[in-house]
Amino acid sequence: MTPEELSAAVSACLGESVAQGELSLGEGQELPPVKVERPRNRDHGDWATNIAMQLTKKVGRPPREVAEILKGRLEALDGVASVDIAGPGFLNITLDAAAAGELARTVVEQGRAYGRTDSMAGQAINLEFVSANPTGPIHLGGTRWAAVGDSLARVFESQGAAVTREYYFNDHGAQIDRFAQSLLAAARNEPAPEDGYGGAYIAEIADRILAQDPQALESEDPQETFRAAGVDFMFGDIKESLREFGVDFDVWFHENSLFEDGAVDTLLEQLKQQDSLYFNDGAWWLRSTDHGDDKDRVVIKSDGNAAYIAGDIAYFKNKRDRGADLCIYMLGADHHGYVARLKAVAASLGDDPAKVEVMIGQMVNLVKDGVAVRMSKRAGTVVTMEDLVGAVGVDAARYSLTRYSVDSNIDIDLDLLAKRSNENPVFYVQYAHARTCAVDRNAEAAGVTREAFDAALLTHETEGELLAALGAYPSVVAEAAALREPHRVARHLEALAGAYHRWYGACRVTPQTEETVTDTHRTRLWLNDATRQVLANGLELLGVSAPERM
Template identity: 75%
Template structure:
């Protein structure tokens, strides 16, 4: 039998229940058996897999953990594919698979192909994932680029767990920043200096010229600023969408903030909220009881002049996400910048104010990104002036290296992207290291084909070397890495997993010839190794696909 971690967990779970049914272990009244989970021991000398289920259940059955472990060890050792079971320490079970069972994993991977590592644990759940949402007042800067890479990778990973993911871009076209953008375009078109609080950079000249090209009479219009506002914002946003598309990021929904106010949704919602217990009237204004949900102070929703405060739009927007006719969200994940910590409690309060579960809201806060070249920070953009943009990064290192390097770190950490490292064709460069492993699997398969090695028949029991076992062990952890990445909203776990797998493969490659040498005959060992090589190629491709990074066949 094949022995993926999931299958081994189920087999041990069966052994545990059989021991309970046979009266070898007796659960106390009201107690239930824990779910069995296996993991790789840190020290491979301790076996292929380990489980602490004996420690978890010992109190429930009123026995010493080692006594429980002995009962389970006897039953597990009788399962097909188990070579040995040892009891370690207070009651850990260390399990060694026989070579054939371990090798069957390669067959399973190739049978499942691009679906290997996927599951349906989130099937039936719609997740609204809002990310990037950069203001349409300039090109996407590095912070937004990080969210583009991480957000799209997270969407792919959640989809791999069965979720219906709606990628959403919140288009902020309502407020002072748009006015400043329009004034900057108008000033540039007139040949005047930008307003003191306006935007600079060559892109302003470019957009202003394009507005004049499409509307030659813009400067003599009744309201020139409005022309530059409406046309300029549209042109800027089309540029943003194109940049994202070239970065392999496309959105299902582009939500215009302005629509909340134009459609009267905000006013309608405010009247409704006045009747709820979550708002109260004080000092001429209406306040949301956001402190009830962890905020440091209550927030004004309707100002004393009767106008809506900014948070009113947030509440209306959450309501739209969860009540819209198509793909209403069961969970709304917001990916926000480092300066938005205060929004966590506010958005949860907004959900609660509408009568929804605050846990329907999750907020991820991303930290800063710095580019470094020659050991020094890179701060200037060719086009945007004082900020470095997505286009700048992609132009220097390419889409693959940009996406991979931005995704391989926890979003909680500030990161320095070393441009010199990312342009190196060496093992020091993590994206090269992983992509080269994939290219190597393809090259090895081509050479094997030329030598006449096929996988028409094979004997996976031949995969018995230390390098074989280490590579199979790494392959067996893929599904768990994907699940943890989804559970913890941490795509960097997939990237780090791929680096571990690439390392195991590179080491295996050096000591595991697949093609026969000289007049040597083709054997079952050659065929089994080709099978293992091809399984590794599949998992590397699957993992890189989850990060939106290409899997080259040659490098």
């Protein structure tokens, strides 16, 4: 019995109790959806629900009385072994072995669809992440967002949402001017400007520009020549790095386009007309405090140039005009002020601030031999995506960056990720998948097939634990989507891998030399293959490979 089937069964019992007058809903009240979860302590049953506590105000009865009514109906269901009432009114449900074991066949039959739902169908999400400035290689913070952002997009899509992965190139303003000046200085063999960019990559790009256009230094406007060519080269490098990291974007959006096509000017004029902008001290200000920001923001500076928020305003409007129901911005640790700022932007445009979500990612450090790694050969003092991938590979890099909450600072231990041992979390999970494949190969050689299935034979303690982990997977993915926390998937895969390794050590799928093949072996093969499927499904959501051999 799957959690969805059990939830439906509890809902049916609830509906029957209302229809037959055992429970009476108050005027205007509706029955809430039923959710079942795995209890933390397996001694408390296979599944638990707090529906009785949710109903107490709706039916005007104490939760334990509601629980008693539901308990009698649930115990009469096929597949339910027992129901206990705990605490203020929790219902702890234990399934009989056959009902619990049916999950193995369900998972195999559903395959890649297991854990996928349509709960977010019809929702269009614009997910903007990485968005590193085109003035240098992607650093570790951007690499974290590449891993987390792509995984979150995959999680959303698994729940039916339509996701646009978007990269915003900040190719307008003073930072690009400094980048161009740095390239020009390198081409002339001069020191970098005081506030310019360093690192060997600047000299590399300057050389590439000169190789492409040997007359670049003699052009009418050398700085503009180096700016245009340098930005193109940097864009190309960034796109290639992300592609090799397994991250593909649907939209590569250029900030500069908002200024070139007049979108910024048009919107700012509109905001002036509706008094959302006011003039003070020679500058134009957005009345963002009217919408919860801690201070009003300068939109057009006293020198007449647009401030960064001017592009933000036009960019949000552009996203909404393209059909985004929700705009999620994944920003770095120094962008906390943007949460209220971007919501104020939406409100100033007459839109719903709830259409904006801002996620803030914390810092990432590389550690080797217990010491922080700070230097990059190519980018000076910045550790880049290429540095990390070169050290541990794409799979380990993506997994290690995704398995933590974005709210936490993380240290990536290069020594640990190089180990082929259970200490290394990505190896631990991938090895579990490879082991399920090895069991399949051995089973085929021994003549064990999935021609028979008897769920009642899955009675070993480790089988109950493994089935519990398999059954919890869909709710873990749903929570990862709802809470914007793909790390929940990684952590659950580690728990599932642990349950599988323990089962592997206790239960045989292939018979010993003198034994004959039995239905127990065949049924265990179903359980093995169900585990393989869920591990593969989860690793796919993380953008990590599921190897068949290791």
